[in-house]
Amino acid sequence: MGGSCNERNFNDIRRGPWTLEEDNLLIHYITCHGEGRWNSLAKSSGLKRTGKSCRLRWLNYLKPDIKRGNLTPQEQFLILELHSKWGNRWSKIACHLPGRTDNEIKNYWRTRVQKQARHLKIDANSKRFVETLRRFWMPRLLEKVKQNSSLSSSSPSSSSTYSTSTSETNQNHLSFLQVEQILMPLPSSSSPQPSEIENPNSSSSIFSSDSISKLSESSNIHINPNRDIACYNSSLQNNDCYHVDNNNFDMGFNHLDMQAIGASDMLASEVQVAEGDWMNDADLANTFWNIDELWHFSK
DNA sequence: AATTTCAGCAACCGCATAACA
């Protein structure tokens, strides 16, 4: 184990950021010989890097199908949902987001999602936080998907967005309808059922076990409009404070007016139904106000 | 304008496990 350092003088091993020359060397070598056998690749290619380092650079940065740029709302939605199912199984989650690496998803979770949890003063791995995401953040992301979808469909230049599966840029730009299609009807009580949770340490999922792969694969499923989305959209229509920034797919939380949410009886009651334990907590109001702070702290 | 702080991301490290001799 860890033979690379034993076999080569430690001083010969380069560390830190990769140079353009190193990248080109690695790309050229893999183009000619294929990937894999990383230790021998590292030696044969002339790179003064460990096999591990070469593998990581290739998989996380140089591989041709790697997608760059901000995560789309669809991708963010998938991450949140899959994480609620599987926890920190980054590579497993990444399997459902073509072109995204486990490292990227992990970074997204740590820098964006956990930041929100910190501001809310909620443990990011807690059921409570997952419920908050489920009630406010994920509907918000779906709303963005919807907005994005309607924009795309109304724009002649992007009319082929969802039919061009080979387009790297648009691979994950599912329409709102497609996202909506994977949503399953909520059970009468939206509290998590133990049988629905693959990871006993994780929290609830509002989706069936295969709905996520359906989302990522964009397959044909009957439409089951989600009650949360409907309620949420309804609340949005009644409040001008909410706005959508279609050019910024970063956390929707940043722009939500939580005073509006806090004033929404519908939302509050929905949450209480869903999560009686913590929402009966006398801290309910404070929680909302903490979320309110969040908007102003974030970004 | 200079300095400090902070967020985001690329890269590294240790461990687990698969593959192989």
Place this chain on the structure above:
DNA sequence: CTGTTATGCGGTTGCTGAAAT
């Protein structure tokens, strides 16, 4: 079966650039 090597995964670190002071 056992030991060794290769690979993959998840946690952590540290660099860089932007924002704040």
